[in-house]
Amino acid sequence: MSDHYIHGFSDAERLRLIAQAQMLSTPVFDGLDFSGAQHLLEVGCAVGAELHLLEQRASHLALTGLDLSGRHLQAGRSWLAEHERISLVQGDASSLPFADDSYDIGMTIWLLEHVHDAEGVIRELLRVVKPTGSIILTEVDNHSFGFDPAQPAISAWWDAFNRCQAEIGGGDPYIGSRLRQITEGLGAEVLTEAPRAVISSSDSTRSRADQLHYLRELLESGSERMLTHGYATTEMQRAMATAFDQLRSQPDKAFHYSAVRLICRKPPMH
Template identity: 25%
Template sequence: MTILDIGCGPGTITVDLASYVPQGHITGLERVGTVLTQARALAKEKGVTNVDFVEGDANALDYADGTFDVVVCHQVLQHVQDPVGILKEMRRVAKVGGIVAVRESDYGSFVWYPDVEGMEEWRSLYLKVAKSNGGEPNAGRMIHAWARKAGFQVGGIKSSSSTWCYSTKEEIAWWSGLWAERTVASSFAKTAVDGKLATSANLEKIAEVWQKWGEQEDAWFSVVHGEVICRKEE
């Protein structure tokens, strides 16, 4: 079996998938080639040899029609300007009878407790920043429709949803710390300030909100995802 993992990043999912096809091969593709150094290092560390990593553009895949048995992407389509176009490319390079699988989070469906003042302001800002970049942060609820527009038959699209849940002390500390840092020191922060959607002071305040939420004894967070498994029928 041959698999293509689009938007593989540091290769954590790619390397895991490789263990499912020890007699096959998986390719991780990433537009930002610098991160592939980490991916190759991870594969070497895990002793995984049936994998390779390449730099490429998912909008125009450099593969012939019907090359792969499975084409996957995880948390990618929410960030792109033409998700249907990428799904068409994924469908094109999949073999007839092959599978295209996608999983995307849905920010509008995130749920947390307790409702610390400022958390909704964070979500509102995130939605604005993501959309200003041409993305769709509520992609999870839309990917089944995008798949149909990309040419998959309704009967060949299996939709589902799943969640990540952060509830232990360690999980809450990691999740709140991640977002506190991301709010002030990431491309999100730069886009927010450059686009005049927020000031540095606004972002610092939101980072403090995340830290405050993470200090709550009963803190709990659920991340909702939409998923599709699409079979290429022709």
């Protein structure tokens, strides 16, 4: 994750990541079984928000998080200083500083959209995870985001957001749709692949207002880089904000945003 990370490294972004982890904990973690594992590695851990939730769900795990950003890690170490089972390490996801077969579980959550070599990251995870372990990739497919009926101002901003992320940040905001192709190309055995409803107006377990607030914060988090690099204008930003304001009082307007969770492992030994 480079300095061109579209969301930036501000204190506001730290708080947004922590709130995001809480908001999306169900689609990210539900259905996962950590009972047979001892050591888990999250690559692209940012400030450690997902590791904090993992510690609550599986207190027996020794948790390691790796991130390229010293600024994210500094914030994470301060926030998680009292959490002895969580270790944060600075390093490159495409060249992990760990021995072969070191971990029971390797994980990415919203990382691969931000890297230019997703294949290299997954290859490294396959190397450092034990043959008996698993790799859990939970990643976006930004084609899935939308409103019904369509909201042109929000769609225009979202299109610019994705172009900025891909061209300035070097990532792939549609990586979720390619996970199986990449993992099978590396010889991994895919165990499961399933869509995960990140945000949905039909989800009665989370309030409509909270979900719209999350979406708005997500889109606005890219504004500094989008405006600086000419991917958007202040007029576009105002129109997007106005559309979100109006949606708060329009309960008939539907919205949806989904991701893909793929679980794989090293191919069986012959």
